[in-house]
Amino acid sequence: MFEFCTDPSVLPTGQWFACYLTNGVHFLFYQSFLTVFLLLAITAPLALAMGFGAAAASRAEIAPIRWLGKGYTAMVRGVPDIVFFLFFVLVLDQGIEYIRHLIACPGWTDPIRQGANFIVCDAARTPQSSAPQWVHETYNFALAIFTYAIVFGAFCGNVLYGAMQAVPRAQLETAEAYGMARGQVFWRVLVPQMWIYALPGLSNIWMILIKATPLLFLLGIQDIVFWARELGGSRTSAYQYPHPDWRFWYFLGLLIFYLAFTRVSEIVLSRLTTRLSRGQATAGGEDLRRAEA
Amino acid sequence: MICAEAFQAYGLRALGYGERLLPRGEIGICEQVVLIGSGMIWNIYFAVLALTFGFFFAMALAVAKAARPAWVRKPAEWFIFVFRGSPLFIQFFMAYEAFVLLPRMGVEFTLLGVAIEAETRWLARAWLGALIVLFFNTSAYAGEIFYGALKAVPKGDLEAADAYGLSGWTRFRRITFPTMLRLAWPAYTNEAIFLFHATALVFFSSFPAIQQRGDALYYASYFADRTFNPFIPYPIVAVYFVIFTLLIIAVFGLINARLNRHLPRAARPRLRIRPQVMR
Numbered sequence: 001m002f003e004f005c006t007d008p009s010v011l012p013t014g015q016w017f018a019c020y021l022t023n024g025v026h027f028l029f030y031q032s033f034l035t036v037f038l039l040l041a042i043t044a045p046l047a048l049a050m051g052f053g054a055a056a057a058s059r060a061e062i063a064p065i066r067w068l069g070k071g072y073t074a075m076v077r078g079v080p081d082i083v084f085f086l087f088f089v090l091v092l093d094q095g096i097e098y099i100r101h102l103i104a105c106p107g108w109t110d111p112i113r114q115g116a117n118f119i120v121c122d123a124a125r126t127p128q129s130s131a132p133q134w135v136h137e138t139y140n141f142a143l144a145i146f147t148y149a150i151v152f153g154a155f156c157g158n159v160l161y162g163a164m165q166a167v168p169r170a171q172l173e174t175a176e177a178y179g180m181a182r183g184q185v186f187w188r189v190l191v192p193q194m195w196i197y198a199l200p201g202l203s204n205i206w207m208i209l210i211k212a213t214p215l216l217f218l219l220g221i222q223d224i225v226f227w228a229r230e231l232g233g234s235r236t237s238a239y240q241y242p243h244p245d246w247r248f249w250y251f252l253g254l255l256i257f258y259l260a261f262t263r264v265s266e267i268v269l270s271r272l273t274t275r276l277s278r279g280q281a282t283a284g285g286e287d288l289r290r291a292e293a
Numbered sequence: 294m295i296c297a298e299a300f301q302a303y304g305l306r307a308l309g310y311g312e313r314l315l316p317r318g319e320i321g322i323c324e325q326v327v328l329i330g331s332g333m334i335w336n337i338y339f340a341v342l343a344l345t346f347g348f349f350f351a352m353a354l355a356v357a358k359a360a361r362p363a364w365v366r367k368p369a370e371w372f373i374f375v376f377r378g379s380p381l382f383i384q385f386f387m388a389y390e391a392f393v394l395l396p397r398m399g400v401e402f403t404l405l406g407v408a409i410e411a412e413t414r415w416l417a418r419a420w421l422g423a424l425i426v427l428f429f430n431t432s433a434y435a436g437e438i439f440y441g442a443l444k445a446v447p448k449g450d451l452e453a454a455d456a457y458g459l460s461g462w463t464r465f466r467r468i469t470f471p472t473m474l475r476l477a478w479p480a481y482t483n484e485a486i487f488l489f490h491a492t493a494l495v496f497f498s499s500f501p502a503i504q505q506r507g508d509a510l511y512y513a514s515y516f517a518d519r520t521f522n523p524f525i526p527y528p529i530v531a532v533y534f535v536i537f538t539l540l541i542i543a544v545f546g547l548i549n550a551r552l553n554r555h556l557p558r559a560a561r562p563r564l565r566i567r568p569q570v571m572r
Binding site: 087090210211212213214215217218225228229232245247248251252254255259262263 | 387
C-alpha cells in the first residue's frame with residue numbers, strides 16, 4: 001500500500017501498523033464487512049416481503065391460502081433456533097441436488113442414499129464441480145440468504161399479522177361503508193395504518209437480524225468472524241508481519257462494530273417511529289398533533 | 294448393544310464417567326439418544342446456574358438503571374447496552390480469547406469454611422468461562438425486562454404505599470418488587486427459554502471440550518460426522534430442547550399462577566410463549 005512498506009521489520013510502530021492494516025489480507029477482512037451489509041440489504045426486504053405475503057395470506061378468505069400463511073409462521077417459530085439454521089441449509093442443498101438429479105439423470109438406478117453418503121449423478125451436482133471458486137461461494141451465500149429470509153420472514157409475518165389485527169376495526173368498517181372493495185380497504189386503509197403498530201416488532205426483528213449475522217460463519221461463509229480468527233492468530237517471524245495472538249483485539253473490534261451498528265439503528269428507528277406516528281390515531285400521533293398545534 | 298448397556302456406558306459420559314471411548318463403528322440410535330441426553334446435562338447446568346445468578350444481578354441492574362444518580366444509572370445502562378447490543382456469539386469468542394490471555398495464577402479463598410483454590414485457567418474452560426458469559430448476557434436481557442416492569446408499576450400502588458407510611462426498603466420489598474415481578478414474569482419466561490436455547494451456542498464458542506465431555510450439540514455433531522447422517526442426531530437435539538422448553542414453560546407457569554393468585558381469574562395475565570432465534 002505505502003512505499004515504505006517494503007521491509008516491515010525495521011519500521012517504527014506507527015508505520016508498521018499502517019502497513020499491517022493495509023496489507024492484502026486485511027482488505028479481504030474489510031470486504032467481509034461488505035458481505036454482512038450485503039446480507040442485511042438483501043435479507044431485510046426479502047424477509048419483509050415474505051412476511052407481508054404470509055400476513056396477507058393469513059387473512060385470506062380462501063381457507064387453503066390462510067392455512068398456508070398460518071402454517072408457515074407457526075412452523076418456523078416452533079422450531080428451536082440454531083438447529084434450524086444448521087439443518088435447513090443442508091436440507092436445502094440436498095433437496096436442490098435431488099430434484100436436479102431426478103430431472104437430469106432419469107436413467108440412474110443406484111440408490112441415492114448409499115448408507116451414509118448422499119450420491120447424485122455428476123450432472124446434478126450443484127454447483128458443478130468444474131465451476132470456478134466464486135460460483136461455489138456465491139451459491140453458498142445465496143443458500144445462506146435464503147435461509148435467513150425464510151426464518152426472518154416468518155417472524156415478520158407474525159408481527160405484520162398482529163399489526164393488521166391492531167388497526168382499529170372502525171377504520172375498516174368506515175372504508176367499507178364508503179363502498180370500497182376488499183382490495184381497496186386492504187391497500188388504502190389497512191396497509192398505510194398498520195406500519196406504526198408493526199414498527200416496534202419489526203425493529204426488534206431488525207436488531208435480532210443484525211445480531212444473527214455472525215452465524216454466517218457457521219454456514220461456512222468467509223465472513224468477519226472467519227477473518228478475525230484468521231488474522232488474529234499468532235504469526236511467527238516466518239511471516240512478513242509477525243505478531244502474538246491478537247484475536248482478542250480483533251473480536252473487540254467486531255464487538256464495537258456491532259454496538260455502533262445497533263446504536264445507529266436505534267436512532268434511525270426512533271426517528272422513523274416519530275415519522276410514522278404523524279397523523280395516526282394513537283397516543284404518539286396525538287402527542288405530535290398537540291406539539292404542532 | 295442393548296439400550297440399558299448404552300445407558301450404563303454413556304449416561305454420564307458428559308461428566309466423565311463411564312466408557313472412555315465414544316461409540317464408533319456401527320452406531321445405534323440408543324447410543325445417540327443416550328449420549329446426546331448426557332450432553333444435555335451441560336446445557337441444563339448452564340441454563341440453571343446462569344438464570345439463578347442472573348435473576349439477582351438483573352434485579353440489581355434494573356434498580357440501578359431506574360435510579361436517579363448518574364454514577365449508578367450510567368454503568369447499568371452501559372452494561373445492558375453492551376450485552377444486548379452485540380451478538381452472544383462474538384461475546385463468547387471475545388471472552389474466550391480474553392480468558393486465555395490472562396496470566397496463570399491461583400487465588401485462594403474460603404467459602405463457607407471450605408478452602409477453595411481458584412485458578413485463572415478455569416476461566417478458559419467452558420464450565421466457568423461460558424457460564425460467566427451466559428450469566429452476564431441473561432442479566433442484561435432480564436435487567437431490561439425488569440427495568441421495563443419497574444417503570445410499569447402502577448402509580449396508585451406507590452401512592453397507596455406512601456399513604457400507609459411505607460418507604461425505602463420496606464416499600465420496595467412489599468409493594469414494588471412483587472408487582473414488578475408479576476408484570477415482568479411473562480417476558481422473563483421468554484427470556485429463560487431464549488437463554489436455554491442459547492446454551493446451544495456454547496458448542497461453537499471455541500471453549501474446548503476436554504476429554505470429549507461436551508454438550509448436546511457436541512455429541513450431535515460427533516455423530517453427524519461419524520455417520521454422515523445429520524437427520525438423526527440433530528432432530529434428537531431438537532426433541533430434547535423442545536421437551537425441556539416445555540418443562541420451563543410448566544415451571545414458570547406455576548410461578549406465574551402463584552404471583553397472580555390475588556387477581557380475579559379473568560384478570561390474570563397468561564404466559565404468551567414466543568421463542569425466537571439468536572441473541
